[in-house]
Amino acid sequence: MADEVTTVEFSTKVYSGAAVQAAREAYAAIMDVALDLSSADKVIARCSNPDLIDAFCNHVLFETIQNFRVTEGTQ
């Protein structure tokens, strides 16, 4: 039976790609996350566990604010 995959698109105008990757590493033990970095406008994350999507998004936001903040000038 195929695992259910949930796709989340993080706009690079408000989220940092590095933050998405940092969150992916933090959740590596409990959830598989495949990243699509081909677009300059967004980072697409395909997550294997839909129950952890909300927590994953929160962690991405946390990493963005704490460590990889997007500045206005780079938008």
Add this chain to the structure above:
Amino acid sequence: MTKEAVENAPAPFELTYDTDAGQVSFPLHQSLFCLDAIYGAAYLFIDKCWLFLSRPNEDGIVVHLKPKEAVDQGGLDEIAGEFANELLNQSIRVRLSESTRSLREYYMSRAFFTTPVQSSIDALLAELDAEELEDDELEISVPWEEDNG
């Protein structure tokens, strides 16, 4: 209040947000709220809400808040009001930080990178020490231990 005054009174402000599927969505315009203010407000809600930021257009950001615990419509309205207040609070903080930036940088540079000038207190102490070393012809300066046994 006269009838005319009632008719001309401005409409009460209504907080613009949507509640759908148990979450609050705030459409924000970046001319009103800078990204740092949105980050600051969102950060404070991470513990009690699931948050997601989207960017539907060039100048707009939508903040989606979904409470971690189930709440009714009144609870959603309360979260919306709290978030709106915090947005304003963070916007003011950013504005104040920007307005005082040059002053803070000036004082920091003065504190760390300028040669300290000998203070007037140090000069006075040096003068007193010099006086103590001079001869005491009137024998006024007697050590406390000798004077009090």
